[in-house]
Amino acid sequence: MSTLEIKDLHVSIEDKEILKGVNLTLNTNEVHAIMGPNGTGKSTLASAIMGHPKYEVTSGEILLDGENVLEMEVDERAQAGLFLAMQYPSEIAGVTNADFLRSAINARREEGDEISIMKFIKQLDKTMDFLEMPEEMGQRYLNEGFSGGEKKRNEILQLMMIKPKFAVLDEIDSGLDIDALKIVSKGINEMRGEGFGCLMITHYQRLLNYITPDHVHVMMQGKVVKSGGSELAQRLEAEGYDWIKEELGIKDTNAVVEEA
Amino acid sequence: MTVETKLALTAEDVRSFSEAQGEPTWFAELRERALAEVENLDMVKPDKTNIEKWDFFNFPAHTVESDTYASLAELPEAVKQIVDVEGQQNVYIQRNNTPAFLQVTEELAAQGVIMTDIFTALKEHGELVQKFFMTEAVTVDEHKLTALHAALMNGGVFIYVPKDVEVAAPLQSVFYVDNADASLFNHVLIVADTNSKVTYVENYFSGVASNNTQANIVTEVIARDGAKITFGAVDTLDAGFTTYVNRRGETLRDAEIDWALGLMNNGDTIAESITHLRGDGSVADTKTVVVGSGKQNQNFTTEVRNWGKASLGNILTHAVVKDSARAIFNGIGKIEHGATKADAQQESRVLMLSKDARGDANPILLIEEDDVTAGHAASVGRVDEMQLYYLMSRGISRTDAERLIIHGFLEPVVSQLPIEGVKKQLIEVIEGKVK
Numbered sequence: 001m002s003t004l005e006i007k008d009l010h011v012s013i014e015d016k017e018i019l020k021g022v023n024l025t026l027n028t029n030e031v032h033a034i035m036g037p038n039g040t041g042k043s044t045l046a047s048a049i050m051g052h053p054k055y056e057v058t059s060g061e062i063l064l065d066g067e068n069v070l071e072m073e074v075d076e077r078a079q080a081g082l083f084l085a086m087q088y089p090s091e092i093a094g095v096t097n098a099d100f101l102r103s104a105i106n107a108r109r110e111e112g113d114e115i116s117i118m119k120f121i122k123q124l125d126k127t128m129d130f131l132e133m134p135e136e137m138g139q140r141y142l143n144e145g146f147s148g149g150e151k152k153r154n155e156i157l158q159l160m161m162i163k164p165k166f167a168v169l170d171e172i173d174s175g176l177d178i179d180a181l182k183i184v185s186k187g188i189n190e191m192r193g194e195g196f197g198c199l200m201i202t203h204y205q206r207l208l209n210y211i212t213p214d215h216v217h218v219m220m221q222g223k224v225v226k227s228g229g230s231e232l233a234q235r236l237e238a239e240g241y242d243w244i245k246e247e248l249g250i251k252d253t254n255a256v257v258e259e260a
Numbered sequence: 261m262t263v264e265t266k267l268a269l270t271a272e273d274v275r276s277f278s279e280a281q282g283e284p285t286w287f288a289e290l291r292e293r294a295l296a297e298v299e300n301l302d303m304v305k306p307d308k309t310n311i312e313k314w315d316f317f318n319f320p321a322h323t324v325e326s327d328t329y330a331s332l333a334e335l336p337e338a339v340k341q342i343v344d345v346e347g348q349q350n351v352y353i354q355r356n357n358t359p360a361f362l363q364v365t366e367e368l369a370a371q372g373v374i375m376t377d378i379f380t381a382l383k384e385h386g387e388l389v390q391k392f393f394m395t396e397a398v399t400v401d402e403h404k405l406t407a408l409h410a411a412l413m414n415g416g417v418f419i420y421v422p423k424d425v426e427v428a429a430p431l432q433s434v435f436y437v438d439n440a441d442a443s444l445f446n447h448v449l450i451v452a453d454t455n456s457k458v459t460y461v462e463n464y465f466s467g468v469a470s471n472n473t474q475a476n477i478v479t480e481v482i483a484r485d486g487a488k489i490t491f492g493a494v495d496t497l498d499a500g501f502t503t504y505v506n507r508r509g510e511t512l513r514d515a516e517i518d519w520a521l522g523l524m525n526n527g528d529t530i531a532e533s534i535t536h537l538r539g540d541g542s543v544a545d546t547k548t549v550v551v552g553s554g555k556q557n558q559n560f561t562t563e564v565r566n567w568g569k570a571s572l573g574n575i576l577t578h579a580v581v582k583d584s585a586r587a588i589f590n591g592i593g594k595i596e597h598g599a600t601k602a603d604a605q606q607e608s609r610v611l612m613l614s615k616d617a618r619g620d621a622n623p624i625l626l627i628e629e630d631d632v633t634a635g636h637a638a639s640v641g642r643v644d645e646m647q648l649y650y651l652m653s654r655g656i657s658r659t660d661a662e663r664l665i666i667h668g669f670l671e672p673v674v675s676q677l678p679i680e681g682v683k684k685q686l687i688e689v690i691e692g693k694v695k
Binding site: 050051052053073074075077078079083084086089090092093094095099100103104107108141142158162 | 644645646647649650651652653654655656657658660661664665667668669670671672
């Protein structure tokens with residue numbers, strides 16, 4: 001079993017503090033959902049875990065099986081087993097999806113032990129088939145000209161090919177129609193199990209109809225303010241966030257605006 | 261200090277060289293006139309690059325004698341990488357200044373297609389060569405270097421595709437340098453007659469470190485009415501060459517020339533790629549990739565000039581500049597008066613990989629007609645941090661991520677090269693340069 005621990009994490013962007021002491025522990029074989037209104041720092045948490053260059057961790061810790069993640073470069077974090085399905089994946093012209101994926105897989109293997117092209121293609125075809133992606137998407141340039149839904153599906157394709165220990169999914173459900181949402185969920189559910197842990201960030205309970213989380217956390221004003229089981233998500237869906245604000249005495253006046 | 265136009269060869273030298281080649285009188289006279297004009301003509305003026313201290317006139321040897329190859333199997337291994345020894349049908353190999361190997365299929369000959377070295381062409385197809393040699397596309401008296409080229413021409417190839425003939429397989433030339441003293445005053449003349457179609461790919465390829473010498477290359481590509489020419493080139497001349505390379509296209513009515521140019525020389529280079537869209541409805545697409553490295557100083561001018569009505573010109577230049585290299589990219593779209601419904605588009609993107617590198621994209625649109633469309637986009641920047649972050653978040657190292665992004669950036673031209681070996685070679689050259 002692997003563990004990802006986030007301890008009292010404070011994160012700023014351009015000297016503005018967004019995260020104000022986040023605590024969270026994930027184990028493999030667990031699916032966590034983080035919910036919360038816009039601008040409460042959910043995406044900032046995702047970016048800080050992966051090491052986005054614009055976010056500055058001012059204090060706190062992120063540990064992966066006791067190793068200090070914050071000292072690692074972005075690629076080292078990925079090699080250590082972290083994955084972030086991004087809300088806005090970059091488009092990279094001239095680099096085919098397949099070539100990119102093969103580079104990502106080979107980056108995890110020793111020189112001279114690269115994955116055979118046949119084996120790679122077989123695995124890619126199978127996974128794309130599972131995600132109902134047309135074969136030509138392997139030869140298209142990485143995310144270039146992809147629709148919003150295609151980009152999300154492509155993030156899940158990468159997740160399934162790379163097989164990380166922990167995946168953070170940043171609003172993987174945004175902009176998806178119901179059919180695409182089902183396929184993306186199918187991919188995530190396929191990954192579930194021993195050796196895989198997941199942190200899903202979402203505004204909407206809708207995603208959780210397809211992926212039942214083991215734990216649900218609510219973030220407000222840069223902190224995790226409430227945690228519970230999947231029933232918490234259902235209550236949020238039914239009643240919104242006001243009851244939590246009331247319960248905790250949170251006022252909206254100083255809500256954080258930034259949500260990259 | 262200005263380098264003087266002191267010529268290494270006298271009129272007498274040029275005359276005896278011409279005689280030794282058995283050239284027709286008209287060509288000997290053309291050389292002589294050209295040589296006399298070098299002195300009086302202006303120097304070429306590449307915009308925004310000061311070439312006052314560049315030496316375009318000195319070289320260790322005007323011609324060197326080299327052995328020929330009896331078969332493609334005898335080619336050096338490095339050249340075999342770019343020529344498909346088994347599969348390439350029509351190929352001309354020039355070794356330094358010597359026509360070293362020529363293979364033309366019977367089928368091609370039966371179609372009336374001419375593919376031969378320039379000296380043989382002067383002897384055997386004199387009238388055709390005379391009609392097109394520096395008459396329509398490039399003229400002798402444009403400036404000192406075109407005149408010098410005509411006077412000292414010491415190699416090249418002539419290709420003629422007759423009316424209505426479509427050449428299916430690409431024709432290939434390799435200009436291979438393995439003598440450190442060799443200079444290249446190389447002339448490539450391609451004429452595609454009415455409604456014909458041909459694909460041509462050339463390599464300038466160094467297998468030796470050259471001794472401060474010259475490459476003065478003029479390439480004339482003429483597409484007559486309705487003809488289509490696809491032209492690919494990969495230049496990888498050694499740093500010992502100072503290069504002036506002029507590739508000029510002419511399209512007549514409804515003709516098309518598509519250029520895919522990998523300009524990867526290692527020395528200081530002035531490169532002009534200009535197409536004149538003379539005929540109505542004619543098209544030129546010029547795609548260029550460049551990697552500048554070391555202390556190279558380079559100037560690239562890509563121009564499409566619309567003369568014909570509803571003519572379409574498109575320019576795409578993607579360049580990477582690293583180390584302390586300098587490179588200027590002039591992109592010019594010029595629509596002449598009367599060229600109604602013409603379209604001139606261009607895009608120049610320059611990626612700078614180090615803080616000492618200097619790159620400048622200089623887009624120019626000159627429009628003398630109202631009823632036209634035109635557009636340009638230019639940018640000079642660094643590798644996008646968000647793209648790097650994205651790739652690295654998948655476990656790819658910064659170095660490899662940067663390399664992927666650069667290869668992707670240069671891909672629009674690489675993918676256009678019609679010969680697989682040449683495409684692979686260009687990828688490897690890029691790999692070697694950006695590493």
